[in-house]
Amino acid sequence: MADLQAEVQAAADDLVAGGSETGLQIAVHRYGRVVADVITGVEDAGTAAPVSHGTLFYAASTAKGVAASLAHVLAERGDIPYDLRLASVWPEFAACGKERTTLRHVLMHTAGLPGLPRDTTVADLSSWAFGYSPDRPGGVPSRRGSTFGMMGANGSAAYADIDSGLAVAVMRNGPAAGWLAAVTRIDRLIAGTEEYQ
Numbered sequence: 001m002a003d004l005q006a007e008v009q010a011a012a013d014d015l016v017a018g019g020s021e022t023g024l025q026i027a028v029h030r031y032g033r034v035v036a037d038v039i040t041g042v043e044d045a046g047t048a049a050p051v052s053h054g055t056l057f058y059a060a061s062t063a064k065g066v067a068a069s070l071a072h073v074l075a076e077r078g079d080i081p082y083d084l085r086l087a088s089v090w091p092e093f094a095a096c097g098k099e100r101t102t103l104r105h106v107l108m109h110t111a112g113l114p115g116l117p118r119d120t121t122v123a124d125l126s127s128w129a130f131g132y133s134p135d136r137p138g139g140v141p142s143r144r145g146s147t148f149g150m151m152g153a154n155g156s157a158a159y160a161d162i163d164s165g166l167a168v169a170v171m172r173n174g175p176a177a178g179w180l181a182a183v184t185r186i187d188r189l190i191a192g193t194e195e196y197q
Contacts, residue, residue, distance in 0.1 A: 004028065004190070008036040011185050016041040020181045023051040023173035028190065031165035043173055057171040058154055065158060068107055075103075082107070157183040166190070 008026055015021040023041030027034065042048050043055045074080045082104040087094035093101070098111070105111035160167040168190065170183045 005036045005038070007189055008186060009038045009040070011189055012038050012040045012182070015182050015185065021172060023055070023057075024182055025051060025053070025055065025057060025169075025171040026182075026186055027167075027169045028186075029167040041173070051173070055173070057156065057173045063158070065160065071103060071107060155183065 008028065012021075012024045012026055016024065021041060022045050023043050024038065026036065026038040028036035037053075039051045039053060039055070041051050043051050043057075071080070075082055080103065082102065084103045085099070086101050086103065086106065087099045101111045154172055156169075156171045158167075158169040168186065170186050172182060
């Protein structure tokens, strides 16, 4: 993976230059070590401000994998119960009829929460759950159950594979023409490296 940084940077630059993306942040970790840390494009097409490491992109559902793993570890240790009502620790969450929603509901995707309405503001976010989680895009070989990750509503993705020690995050600055192009291309690029063949 010595030249993975250069390969991921070139692929990301190509996606932006080709118009399927306007701005990207990509991080690839292997056994806790950063092997690629890429930024490219603009954070806002209107201002043409370049993407930086500090640029905040709407991550949609990409943090679900980390949050779900943490919740399961805490439940296994007895620190929180699966039947914990979310409103007991986050009172604002009870808005819009969600006062009886438990941690178990959220982890099992049975909470009945909608996606964000288009007119939702930052101030409204505590009343809603966001995103959805279709399957992880194909690419890096993995055994069933070893890989966990989520896709965001905007095409951003984050996933990790227990067996390979690999963790990947591809953050997009918004909907663009190539919805899954960046995630699929980066995933296949990593899958094509010598270590995964």
